[in-house]
Amino acid sequence: MHLDYIPYPTTGYSSGDAAWQLTAATLVGLMSLPGLAVLYGGLVQKKWAVNTMLMAFSAFSLVLIVWALWAFNMGFGHPWIKTTVNGSPSGFLGKPGPALGAGQEAQADIPLLDGLMPPFNFSQSALFYFQFVFAAITPLLWLGSVIGRMSFKAWLVIVPLWTTIVYSADAFMLWGGGYWAGKGAVDYSGGYVIHLSAGTAGFVAAAVIGPRLRRDREHGAPNNLLLCATGAGILWLGWNGFNGGDPYFAGADAAAAVVNTNIATAAALLVWLIMDYALSPTKKPTLLGAINGMIVGLVTITPAAGYVNGMGAICLGVISSAIVWTAWYKLSKVWIFKKVDDTLGVVYTHGIAGLSGGLLVGLFADPNMIVYPAGKAKGSSAFSVTGLFYGNHSWHQFWMQLFAALTVIAWTAIGTFVILRVVGLFMKLRLPDQVLETGDLAVHDEEVYPPQTLTAVGAAAAPAVAPAAAEESESAASSGASEP
Amino acid sequence: MHLDYIPYPTTGYSSGDAAWQLTAATLVGLMSLPGLAVLYGGLVQKKWAVNTMLMAFSAFSLVLIVWALWAFNMGFGHPWIKTTVNGSPSGFLGKPGPALGAGQEAQADIPLLDGLMPPFNFSQSALFYFQFVFAAITPLLWLGSVIGRMSFKAWLVIVPLWTTIVYSADAFMLWGGGYWAGKGAVDYSGGYVIHLSAGTAGFVAAAVIGPRLRRDREHGAPNNLLLCATGAGILWLGWNGFNGGDPYFAGADAAAAVVNTNIATAAALLVWLIMDYALSPTKKPTLLGAINGMIVGLVTITPAAGYVNGMGAICLGVISSAIVWTAWYKLSKVWIFKKVDDTLGVVYTHGIAGLSGGLLVGLFADPNMIVYPAGKAKGSSAFSVTGLFYGNHSWHQFWMQLFAALTVIAWTAIGTFVILRVVGLFMKLRLPDQVLETGDLAVHDEEVYPPQTLTAVGAAAAPAVAPAAAEESESAASSGASEP
Amino acid sequence: MHLDYIPYPTTGYSSGDAAWQLTAATLVGLMSLPGLAVLYGGLVQKKWAVNTMLMAFSAFSLVLIVWALWAFNMGFGHPWIKTTVNGSPSGFLGKPGPALGAGQEAQADIPLLDGLMPPFNFSQSALFYFQFVFAAITPLLWLGSVIGRMSFKAWLVIVPLWTTIVYSADAFMLWGGGYWAGKGAVDYSGGYVIHLSAGTAGFVAAAVIGPRLRRDREHGAPNNLLLCATGAGILWLGWNGFNGGDPYFAGADAAAAVVNTNIATAAALLVWLIMDYALSPTKKPTLLGAINGMIVGLVTITPAAGYVNGMGAICLGVISSAIVWTAWYKLSKVWIFKKVDDTLGVVYTHGIAGLSGGLLVGLFADPNMIVYPAGKAKGSSAFSVTGLFYGNHSWHQFWMQLFAALTVIAWTAIGTFVILRVVGLFMKLRLPDQVLETGDLAVHDEEVYPPQTLTAVGAAAAPAVAPAAAEESESAASSGASEP
Amino acid sequence: MKLITAVIRPEDLETTRRALAAFGAPGMTVTPLLSGSRWNRHLEVYRAEVLVADLVPRLRIDVLANDEDIPDLVGLLARIGRPPHGGDDTGRVWISAVEQVVRVRTGEHGEPAI
Amino acid sequence: MKLITAVIRPEDLETTRRALAAFGAPGMTVTPLLSGSRWNRHLEVYRAEVLVADLVPRLRIDVLANDEDIPDLVGLLARIGRPPHGGDDTGRVWISAVEQVVRVRTGEHGEPAI
Amino acid sequence: MKLITAVIRPEDLETTRRALAAFGAPGMTVTPLLSGSRWNRHLEVYRAEVLVADLVPRLRIDVLANDEDIPDLVGLLARIGRPPHGGDDTGRVWISAVEQVVRVRTGEHGEPAI
């Protein structure tokens, strides 16, 4: 019996593009798990490491279920209420619907982008998965703002709501062909949709939920810098998929985006290092400072990665790193930034860095950086973006970038605030103080470095004891304090 | 001098498929090293972490040598004794032979599948390597059942034998075009060949080798949850290569398999989390519970990844997670499951989860999930699998799945048992109790977190001492116990 | 509005090759961050882990900036001073120049290789990035020789100089079409340019900078073997990109190189394990020994990966592992090897292993291992390399390999020496002893496992104190010593 | 000269240090240890296995003091652990005699060395 | 009132705890320390470098007790370490006087506070 | 019989051990602890937040000794910490009485058990 199969359709399919899209998506997935999980797990106090990591694993899972059942189509499907922008169909949010059937094996499609980009060379599943890993990393990022006091149960409820209401809309407006896409604002791979949004959401959430225990704020040393470096390294290289995957084709712009990502990151890391050397109170370069600089570089180039040239990438890295460094040291001492307890400072390294990068696209975008080359149609021209410095001094792109940023900030802030308040009516957003004293042990009965003296219940005639109530385990929680 | 070279043959080759196959294989390799090595290294007691990791690194190496010298062809070469199933040539085991020569650069080929799938688009080396990483991870998985007492020397002997006798045959029967492939049983990427087999082998090996020291069973706390999370995250995302690489083409089904893998995993993780919340004795969600759920999801979708649709993936994740959770809490208390000391519970998260997923293919396989589209030949139809719920209520596929599972269980159990018994005639399978008291220090002279007070011999006129005999190092071994 | 874009040029571009090149480069990037950073971070004493990792992150960044601004073109651009070798244009160093503009999106090109290999199927950005990750890992490797005493500031100055002067020239001579390439010496992916060079540079630098504190040499226990395993695993699998990416095409030779890489590594790991078992003073297999063997295998196959067949790969792994094992145990006791304090032994596992592999190419290269198949031109023949055992007993290739090796050793040693001496005129290369007593805390105000008792300044009315001068923190530095 | 030893909860360390400093006794050693008692004991759960931690982390504070300061110091230390945590394990304070004390830096002996 | 201090092997902790509890002395502190002696010493090997651990992990047990219980407790503690490990380092037990003990929870002093 | 307790810097451990061994007193226990004093205190910086470590790691050395060896041992221990580090925290040595010592291995009591 000789059968006649082919591996994939012979038209509208490129195994190279498909391979790259899946690879890029996997790299982005690795940025979340284990990347962010262990970066944050190492950065928090020992008493919160398990809680932090479990929040990361759970949120990643929750977002996927939501994404598959309804939210993917809210971000990338047909507009729910059709509007028109510049004569093209547009909208603010996609129509919810499942993305589960066998039809996902058909050619990928973002309805509002039909004809505005080359037709996809892979299946809808690949597009779905690539966009999922972006949707998933966003709440993991702003988890950094609320760890150390947020109720785990509330987190499980809020993440699905946030993805549905906040993330989908931001994504639709900029990537799904919605309003700001129609207006010409651009976000190469998430400086706004992901990072500005995460910074905003984290800050609002931290404000609504309230600060950590005073004790925890005063003893906020990280617990393991080797794991911070592990997570940070995965973030950096994983970002090759983050920015390299966003043209949706393994074309020249993908490679350029990868290079720019790395250049901006290197520049930002070094600027932070030098500023720490020259301007910090202790005048010493630090690993965690370098990692901060690295994140700033990665974030700030994200909205710009395939639009600027290498020189632009260096400028973005340098400028944003200097801005965020200053904000980190100075802005954090004043005004609401002083009051709101954003645990890991997401509002700086993601919010401000993402905003800065998005705006700088309006200045540094180089029209010779070709995202998609021109086709054969007569008069066809390539797709690229033009910033002030390359475009006859036109501020147009800058204003579009600014307005889009304001929309993202506003929508995210309001959405996050409302979701938290509403959920807060039904359950406590914050753990009780007694539980906060203890941390992981009270919430999960686990410690990140379990003592090797623990004895199985029942073994050695150990008398039965009641499960650890917060009260009881309170004392154990401070075990961190008892190590030299 | 201008020469005329081309990068690869212009027919029968696709750089996209080759890129994906190598990438997928690398992801699967990463699941073993460092993935499983550090997941297990973090999950075991501190005193066994080095031993566990060295066993993982060694087994990975041993399997490759065996694979190259003879075993690859036993799994994927010409049948040793030719039989016929449904009119097609078949067999139970391939003919051993090396896979080392320059001929490996030719187009890939699995003899018994000729004409049953599209011709490969890459070289035999790529196929060899992809199948190697699967062969290698299998003993690493069931290592989880025997750590904490198995002799390292015996491990070095048993792994090559096991790969040769047990793994090759299982692989040949289902993937090499052997008996069960001919019968129509399917295993998308190793629910049976890898996970059911690993669960079975681990359980049998644990029974034959005997339990850990009572002391170790009673003090079985893990040592580092940050590393568990590191390994777990790599496992999850690495699984994109595990299941995404198995269609051998970067086609639509690869992407669908990746999506399904993630969906089932997310569902299974959340189900385990919720069951821990609702039904566990302490009513708390735990990180290690979530990781268990995650593994169950990954394993259970493995035999089904490209055959079911997204809804099916959710169902598989939910059903298997509920089953395995129950087995983990209840089955483990009774019968031989209570008696056999399967250190990390491989029989549950891999054995039962793999079996469950394989059987559910018989119910949930959706014929519209196209693994290979139809070619141009007249009457040509696509390749897919049809389960009970989609196929006019036919149980056919289910029975095939069941019989194949029973074959794998039987062959693996018997093979593992015989190998262990025979090797046991020549060397001790189990370390002496004195060595077990100490762990890593006695076996390898290393500790996972070496004390910083150690002094080089000869330095500072330290008097010479004899190498650590088990007796002597026994005391040091308990150093774990002396940390708060 | 319907626009007409295409994803990439339809000629001279393959999305599959581009996908593989970016993926391979990302894997190599991961080998540096987090791979080497945490491998070294875990291998050093606790007091140096932060410093080590920050040096790795900084060097990675510095190399990229240098690479983009001028050094890439020194390694792969037009020759600065044109010479002729065997009638073809050649040279010793490329002409410096930036690689930053939009022109990087054009088809990749290495001027001196025009016509000597198939035209690239991707953009210059992809080539640039792939070569960057190689340039970046090299100083990270020889960082292993100088940690534990080198001034961080001097490191920041030396790395850019070293990349510019030493690395670029080595790369140009062998890979950029320069002198030794013209002579027919080959280095598949960096046995010489990277590893032999790193081993040499590290050894020279260690000699110039001087040894660590006697105290540190006598208490040189690593701090965390779980992280060593994490880094080691990433190295191994990342090497699939290292060697698999070097043919620049996702062709059959890439897959063969991946397979050979793994085979040689497995063989070398097992040989080291067995030699430890049989010949080491304590007769025990060790994890860190296995990792050494693994690195030897990876390094030694690097210059040979796509030129030898599988049997050759086994031979290279076995021979080099035996040689390096012997050197590690015996050579280290004599002559300058005894005197120079090469902290992590880079001269053995990289220098000797790289040299050995490069020379063995001259013996084991199999002309049937086709790097590039023949094109259609009449008389066209494939590109491959022929070693003694396959080439009518011709030692030609061996001599070329040897002379190229001597050139790399000489240039690297002299270049490194001069750079260090010159920089040493302007700044101290070595930290003061007081700082060395303390380590990380004195240099960076950070510890790798920060104590959880630290209190924020200002909190709890803690009286203000001066920043930690080396003197003061000296005591704290020894905290390692105070843990059981 | 006496040695006062107190077993306290880790979370009381700062209060203790501040109280001692305020009293004029900045010198002390703090030793992490595990304390077994009738009261303290909690559970941890790893992979569904329930494990008991029946030794819990405490800190041992040792302070050398002159005889006349003893009553005050004991009172001070005994007071700290009490209020909010009443009801379960709250520690012990004990006193033992010391025959000689030497300050290494100066070589001073006896009471001036404390 | 006395303080009994014993240096034991980590693996004897459970036996010790159970013996003390059975005797009616559940209160104790357990301090991990490193012990140097004539006997204990082992080698570790990292990357072929042989290192000596000449301080090995032990536990220090401190128990406050009334004078009349001392002989029994000493006997009990001294017995535990002995049988199976005879021949090498097996620990020390020593007794020192305590002048005062305070139970923080109640403020009780002296013998009732033990 | 006395117990000599010394608080030393971790970097002086080896010198101390060697000095004690040379004196003929190989037995000792070494307990890591944190020491608070007027002097020692350093800063650490994590993500631009400045944190104080006002307890620094020290080692506590306990040596049981016969009465006649006490002066020599105290002198020996008090000397070690001094020279190079003069000026800041250099430790304490103190002596307390011990009523009884038992060598577990043999059951010997009193001075021979030391």
Ligand SMILES: Nc1ncnc2c1ncn2[C@@H]1O[C@H](COP(=O)(O)OP(=O)(O)O)[C@@H](O)[C@H]1O
């Ligand atoms: N009253 C005390 N009780 C216990 N230990 C003390 C006391 N005073 C000092 N120490 C210990 O002795 C060490 C030296 O004391 P410190 O006051 O810092 O220096 P110095 O006495 O030389 O001025 C400290 O690290 C501390 O551990």
Ligand SMILES: Nc1ncnc2c1ncn2[C@@H]1O[C@H](COP(=O)(O)OP(=O)(O)O)[C@@H](O)[C@H]1O
């Ligand atoms: N006999 C004892 N010897 C040494 N330490 C003791 C003794 N009894 C109690 N302790 C210590 O004092 C602490 C409080 O004792 P516990 O019996 O739990 O509470 P309480 O005395 O308040 O009822 C314990 O954590 C233990 O460390």
Ligand SMILES: Nc1ncnc2c1ncn2[C@@H]1O[C@H](COP(=O)(O)OP(=O)(O)O)[C@@H](O)[C@H]1O
């Ligand atoms: N002089 C001493 N001071 C304090 N502790 C001691 C002394 N001598 C021995 N020890 C402790 O007692 C334990 C047993 O002592 P050791 O000399 O090794 O064995 P043994 O006395 O049985 O020959 C040692 O581990 C050490 O901790």
